[in-house]
Amino acid sequence: MGSNGALAKIGKWVNGLGPRRDVRDQDSREAAKRPIQGSCTSAQTTTAAPHRTPHQPEAVAAGPSPEHVESILYQEGYPGLVDCPDCNKNRDFYFGQIPSSPHGDYIDAIHNKWWNNTGRLERHHGYIQWLFPNREEGLNPEAQPLQQHEIEAICDNPAACARFLKSYKMMLNFYGIRLVNQTTGEVTLATHWRTAFTNLNSNPHNLMRITRIIKCLGELGLERYQAPLVGLLLDQAFRERRLSAACRKSCGDFWIYLVKDSESRQHFQSLIMDKLYLPEDDVSSHRRKTER
Numbered sequence: 001m002g003s004n005g006a007l008a009k010i011g012k013w014v015n016g017l018g019p020r021r022d023v024r025d026q027d028s029r030e031a032a033k034r035p036i037q038g039s040c041t042s043a044q045t046t047t048a049a050p051h052r053t054p055h056q057p058e059a060v061a062a063g064p065s066p067e068h069v070e071s072i073l074y075q076e077g078y079p080g081l082v083d084c085p086d087c088n089k090n091r092d093f094y095f096g097q098i099p100s101s102p103h104g105d106y107i108d109a110i111h112n113k114w115w116n117n118t119g120r121l122e123r124h125h126g127y128i129q130w131l132f133p134n135r136e137e138g139l140n141p142e143a144q145p146l147q148q149h150e151i152e153a154i155c156d157n158p159a160a161c162a163r164f165l166k167s168y169k170m171m172l173n174f175y176g177i178r179l180v181n182q183t184t185g186e187v188t189l190a191t192h193w194r195t196a197f198t199n200l201n202s203n204p205h206n207l208m209r210i211t212r213i214i215k216c217l218g219e220l221g222l223e224r225y226q227a228p229l230v231g232l233l234l235d236q237a238f239r240e241r242r243l244s245a246a247c248r249k250s251c252g253d254f255w256i257y258l259v260k261d262s263e264s265r266q267h268f269q270s271l272i273m274d275k276l277y278l279p280e281d282d283v284s285s286h287r288r289k290t291e292r
Contacts, residue, residue, distance in 0.1 A: 185225030
């Protein structure tokens, strides 16, 4: 299917998920600016939502937003995207043959030296594209978009798969989350979640990183891990209100649409529509009850 064919399916796919809000955060805006080879660059954009009273849902957008088009292309496997057989940086990195760049290291050294180094993981901006490669161009010119043949090579290599899982655990730990079950992908809050959430709320560029992580899980054989992670973030953002408004926007506008399991995706959509406009008094009352 060509890119135009994929875009032609947007209306049907959107209707199956329910209405979307026309709110865009920093990570999805930046992603929408980056061209995707083989994609349609003339997708409709939406206008600003009209003024509304508190807790009143915004009007459904007249057309898909750029980040929604991007999520469709992701779900469709980027139709029209041509594999580059000579591009092997991601494979070689996860095979332990080359270091990340700029100012990076080999994958095993990153796991050994950077784990729990919150300052380094926060301030260094060149490693995330190597740990969690995506099919699109990223913001690190020394990294490379993930190629289809690299996906197959990494997924077929047990050592590379183990390294990728360790990368995921390291970043979960950075965000105050831990993996409970490697079979299902179940996650829960780590003991240090309060300090980790403070850092996440104070540094919204981490929202782009989480977007990248969710996408990469779906590319490198761990798509079953997507729903547990997104589900926990939704719960902490909407029900517990422990995460920022920017994080709530990322959840509602983008992350749920990257989950490849359609049943989980629609479940998350219904949860957001139920909880997004919950009055703050109700939120405070709920938190007082649950924290007793």
